[in-house]
């Protein structure tokens with residue numbers, strides 16, 4: 231039996247919260263406790279800039295194929311937000327002497343998660359439950375954990391980004407509540423939420439591996455939750 235949509239949405243959020251609680255630090259549950267060096271801040275900002283520009287591009291592509299009027303206007307706003315987030319991250323990088331991420335190479339897990347999985351999905355519901363509902367919740371959780379460890383200018387960047395990401399999470403909620411009614415739709419949504427969470431964890435493990443490779447982190451550090 232399909233759940234009533236609001237109840238269904240609440241059950242998804244509870245699932246994600248429970249999965250996060252069940253993680254051990256090595257799975258990505260907690261952010262590492264080392265202070266962020268400037269070298270790591272550049273790495274993290276490069277990752278974030280890559281994430282933001284990728285989001286702006288794949289959401290822009292969805293617009294060509296979004297029949298729902300409510301979703302169309304909300305996703306159009308989101309494209310602008312993600313483009314601005316990319317710009318804010320690039321400004322923080324520029325203050326550190328980095329003017330482009332063109333030669334920055336993402337980890338394979340990040341490409342699978344951000345450039346293959348998020349853009350996938352035939353319908354607005356399929357797309358938005360992965361990226362807005364699950365992915366943006368993970369991003370916000372990471373921002374809150376990261377913020378106290380960041381220098382003031384980057385913390386301010388996050389303060390500008392966080393309210394927008396919360397708005398994007400609300401788009402996810404609204405789409406689920408309006409468009410996920412049947413057993414079939416709700417089963418599909420659950421599966422996409424689960425898969426997104428899995429890819430996010432793989433992405434976090436890859437982040438830690440990269441930091442070890444770059445000599446920034448130790449192999450024994452808990453996996454960060456960006």
Ligand SMILES: [Fe+2]
Nearest residue numbers: 282311312315
């Ligand atoms: Fe964003």
Ligand SMILES: [Fe+2]
Nearest residue numbers: 366394395398
């Ligand atoms: Fe977003």
